[in-house]
Amino acid sequence: MTQSKTHDLAIINAVCLLPANDGTLLRAQTSVAVTNGKISAIGPRAHVGAAEIIDAKGLHLLPGIIDSQVHFREPGLTHKEDLESGTRGAVLGGVTCVFEMPNTKPSTTTLEHLNQKFQAAEGRVWSNVSFFIGATPDNANELEELELHPNCCAIKIFMGSSTGSLLVEEENNLRKILAKGRRRIAVHCEDEARLRERRKLVEGKNNPALHHVWRDEETALIATKRLVRLARETSRPVHVLHVTTAEEMDFLKGAKDVATVETTPQHLTLAAPECYERLGTLAQMNPPIREARHREALWRAVNDGTVTVLGSDHAPHTLEEKAKPHPESPSGMTGVQTILPLMLDHVNNGKLSLERLVELLARNPARLYYAVGKGEIRVGFDADFTLVDMGRTEEIKREWIASKSGWSPFEGTKVKGWPVATIVGGSVVMRDGQLLGRPIGRPVLFEQR
Numbered sequence: 001m002t003q004s005k006t007h008d009l010a011i012i013n014a015v016c017l018l019p020a021n022d023g024t025l026l027r028a029q030t031s032v033a034v035t036n037g038k039i040s041a042i043g044p045r046a047h048v049g050a051a052e053i054i055d056a057k058g059l060h061l062l063p064g065i066i067d068s069q070v071h072f073r074e075p076g077l078t079h080k081e082d083l084e085s086g087t088r089g090a091v092l093g094g095v096t097c098v099f100e101m102p103n104t105k106p107s108t109t110t111l112e113h114l115n116q117k118f119q120a121a122e123g124r125v126w127s128n129v130s131f132f133i134g135a136t137p138d139n140a141n142e143l144e145e146l147e148l149h150p151n152c153c154a155i156k157i158f159m160g161s162s163t164g165s166l167l168v169e170e171e172n173n174l175r176k177i178l179a180k181g182r183r184r185i186a187v188h189c190e191d192e193a194r195l196r197e198r199r200k201l202v203e204g205k206n207n208p209a210l211h212h213v214w215r216d217e218e219t220a221l222i223a224t225k226r227l228v229r230l231a232r233e234t235s236r237p238v239h240v241l242h243v244t245t246a247e248e249m250d251f252l253k254g255a256k257d258v259a260t261v262e263t264t265p266q267h268l269t270l271a272a273p274e275c276y277e278r279l280g281t282l283a284q285m286n287p288p289i290r291e292a293r294h295r296e297a298l299w300r301a302v303n304d305g306t307v308t309v310l311g312s313d314h315a316p317h318t319l320e321e322k323a324k325p326h327p328e329s330p331s332g333m334t335g336v337q338t339i340l341p342l343m344l345d346h347v348n349n350g351k352l353s354l355e356r357l358v359e360l361l362a363r364n365p366a367r368l369y370y371a372v373g374k375g376e377i378r379v380g381f382d383a384d385f386t387l388v389d390m391g392r393t394e395e396i397k398r399e400w401i402a403s404k405s406g407w408s409p410f411e412g413t414k415v416k417g418w419p420v421a422t423i424v425g426g427s428v429v430m431r432d433g434q435l436l437g438r439p440i441g442r443p444v445l446f447e448q449r
């Protein structure tokens with residue numbers, strides 16, 4: 001007797017990272033079934049009658065990895081990256097979902113710009129996508145309305161200038177933006193006045209090792225403290241992006257009432273001065289990579305619950321652009337393709353647990369921005385998964401990097417732990433390093449709270 005097909009796909013024999021009733025994550029070797037792009041059953045017999053079966057024996061099945069901080073440069077800067085190449089890198093690295101930043105050209109500051117990005121993404125993105133809306137002193141009155149776009153992840157504020165022209169420096173403007181609207185706002189915290197004042201320390205020196213001296217700890221701390229004060233004053237939740245200093249982490253431990261916290265794999269992996277000696281301007285980003293004492297503090301914050309999310313801050317620039325003398329050289333490095341391999345290696349080295357990693361790269365980014373159906377392997381959730389081989393050792397090679405910019409600061413690094421399949425909406429889009437099918441990524445939906 002032939003059984004009628006009950007599910008489109010089932011993944012069997014993997015050790016799955018599942019949500020437990022007490023809010024933690026548990027590991028279970030079980031089957032997960034998918035129907036119409038959603039998770040339809042979980043359990044030892046969930047695969048019965050599935051049209052297609054993936055045997056994932058020896059592998060771990062994670063909820064689809066979310067990189068909630070990437071710059072894909074479209075429109076306007078597509079010689080560095082575009083939505084197709086950026087999301088191709090994402091799925092090759094095991095990422096199923098990206099939230100893209102607004103400092104494109106033009107900056108994403110109006111409904112028209114936001115809609116243009118979603119239109120440009122149609123049929124061209126390999127992973128699911130959302131876009132941030134950039135805050136400016138001029139669009140402050142419209143942001144309340146703009147943040148309600150169902151597929152927009154959040155408003156982004158640059159308190160210090162970085163790549164592009166987005167900047168909100170004045171306290172009154174910051175207050176105005178925070179006071180209206182309700183959703184969590186993501187913020188780049190560096191104090192613009194101090195950056196301007198200290199630029200003379202690096203001007204004409206062509207020394208990238210001074211990048212973190214110019215943009216020092218105090219520059220970051222001043223902005224983070226100001227943001228938290230204004231967030232409390234206006235009762236507005238904020239998300240502090242790429243926190244890089246021990247001092248900010250100490251402060252943010254006591255700011256959980258209003259602030260969630262992000263850091264990056266590169267700040268957890270590299271340290272000054274070694275990274276600048278070895279990589280020069282390729283190690284230059286904002287806020288900067290700092291000395292090892294900060295890196296150790298970031299690790300403590302990852303493991304004591306201060307850090308909520310990891311994001312790659314994938315910020316590609318061409319090698320030609322990076323060859324300019326510092327500080328004219330642009331800040332930023334690629335990362336969307338290496339965020340998961342690097343962090344799996346840290347798991348294998350005992351720096352954090354796989355459960356904690358799944359919180360930081362899937363559950364928490366989905367929760368803090370209220371993404372619908374993302375971040376957990378749960379019946380009814382979207383069928384986005386990342387299958388990883390925790391025992392596989394690979395070297396990160398330039399040829400593997402999909403970014404149009406064509407490089408990674410981690411070339412030559414050997415990592416243990418590797419993404420072997422990426423499943424987006426129930427379709428396998430990467431298997432053993434090969435892209436499969438077409439770019440079927442979709443806009444992420446957000447709950448309005």
Ligand code: DOR
Nearest residue numbers: 162163285286315331332
């Ligand atoms: O290093 C950085 N590069 N930091 C940012 O905040 C922006 C980014 C970029 O877009 O290049």
